[in-house]
Amino acid sequence: MKRDLISITDYSKEEYLKIMDLAAEFEANPNQDLLQGKVVASLFFEPSTRTRLSFETAISRLGARIIGIADPGSSSTSKGETLHDTIKMVSNYADLIVMRHPLEGAARYAAEVSHVPVINAGDGANQHPTQTLLDMYSIVKTQGTLDNLNIFMVGDLKYGRTVHSLLMAMSEFENPIFNFIAPPELQMPKEYKMFLREKGIRFFEHREFTDIISEADIIYMTRVQKERFSDPIEYEQVKNVYILRNAMLEKTKPNVKILHPLPRVNEIHTDVDKNQKAYYFEQARNGVFTREAIISHIMNLK
Numbered sequence: 001m002k003r004d005l006i007s008i009t010d011y012s013k014e015e016y017l018k019i020m021d022l023a024a025e026f027e028a029n030p031n032q033d034l035l036q037g038k039v040v041a042s043l044f045f046e047p048s049t050r051t052r053l054s055f056e057t058a059i060s061r062l063g064a065r066i067i068g069i070a071d072p073g074s075s076s077t078s079k080g081e082t083l084h085d086t087i088k089m090v091s092n093y094a095d096l097i098v099m100r101h102p103l104e105g106a107a108r109y110a111a112e113v114s115h116v117p118v119i120n121a122g123d124g125a126n127q128h129p130t131q132t133l134l135d136m137y138s139i140v141k142t143q144g145t146l147d148n149l150n151i152f153m154v155g156d157l158k159y160g161r162t163v164h165s166l167l168m169a170m171s172e173f174e175n176p177i178f179n180f181i182a183p184p185e186l187q188m189p190k191e192y193k194m195f196l197r198e199k200g201i202r203f204f205e206h207r208e209f210t211d212i213i214s215e216a217d218i219i220y221m222t223r224v225q226k227e228r229f230s231d232p233i234e235y236e237q238v239k240n241v242y243i244l245r246n247a248m249l250e251k252t253k254p255n256v257k258i259l260h261p262l263p264r265v266n267e268i269h270t271d272v273d274k275n276q277k278a279y280y281f282e283q284a285r286n287g288v289f290t291r292e293a294i295i296s297h298i299m300n301l302k
C-alpha cells in the first residue's frame with residue numbers, strides 16, 4: 001500500500017526519529033543513487049524558493065529525474081483543467097508526486113486521486129509537514145534533544161502553516177512548553193489550542209515577548225502571510241508587528257536558536273544574521289538532507 005505525507009500526524013514519533021537519523025546519514029553522504037530510474041513530479045501551484053529547490057536538489061542527489069510545474073500559468077491548469085485531472089495524468093507519468101497548492105485540503109485530495117505517493121509541500125494555511133521535519137532536524141542538531149524545550153512561536157500564527165505542523169509534531173516529545181506571541185488578529189487557531197489542551201500540554205499566549213525572551217530555547221519567527229489576507233488594509237496594520245533585533249538577544253539563553261521557515265520580510269532585522277544564535281540559513285540547508293530522508297522513507301529505499 002502506498003504511503004503519503006499530507007499531515008505531520010500521518011507519521012508516528014518513531015517515524016520522526018527515523019527521518020532524523022536518515023537526514024543525518026544523508027548530510028554525511030548526500031549523493032546516493034537510490035532512486036535511479038525513477039521519475040518524481042514536482043508540482044508547485046503556489047510560489048516557492050526553498051521547498052521546490054531543496055526537493056529538486058534532494059531528488060537529483062538521489063539519482064531520479066524530475067518533471068514538473070513551477071508556475072501554474074505554464075500548465076493546463078490555466079486552461080481550466082481540474083486538480084483531479086492533473087493529478088490523474090501526472091500519477092501515470094511519475095513514481096512520486098511532491099505538491100504545493102494554495103487550497104487547504106488539496107494535498108489530501110491529490111493523494112486520494114493518485115496511485116503513486118503524494119508529499120504535501122504546503123497546502124494553504126493548513127500544513128507543511130516536510131518543513132516541520134526539517135525544523136525538527138534543526139532543533140535536534142542544535143539542542144541535542146527534542147524533549148523539554150520551551151518553544152516561542154512569533155508572528156502570524158493564524159495563517160502560518162509551519163507553526164501548525166510543528167506544534168503537532170513537538171507535542172509527541174517530553175514536556176514541551178509553547179509560548180505563542182501574536183496580535184489578536186493572528187492568534188493560533190482554536191483547533192490547535194484544543195489539540196494541545198487535550199494532550200495536557202502547556203501553552204501561553206502573549207502580545208509581546210521582550211520581557212520573557214530569556215526563557216526560550218527556540219524562537220520560531222514567522223512572516224505575516226500577505227497572500228492569505230482578503231483585506232489588504234488588515235495586512236498593512238499587522239505586517240510589521242514584530243521585528244526581532246540583535247539587541248533583544250542579549251539576555252537569551254546560550255543554547256537559544258532563532259528559526260524561521262523563510263522567506264523573511266521584516267520580522268528579523270538583518271543585524272541578527274551574524275549572531276551565533278541565528279540559525280535560519282542553516283535550517284534551510286537542512287531541508288535538502290531532510291527531504292532526501294523523507295523520500296527515502298516514503299519510497300522504502302533503506
Ligand code: CP
Nearest residue numbers: 048049050051261262
Ligand atoms: N519555507 C518555505 O516553505 O519556503 P518557500 O515558500 O520558499 O518554499
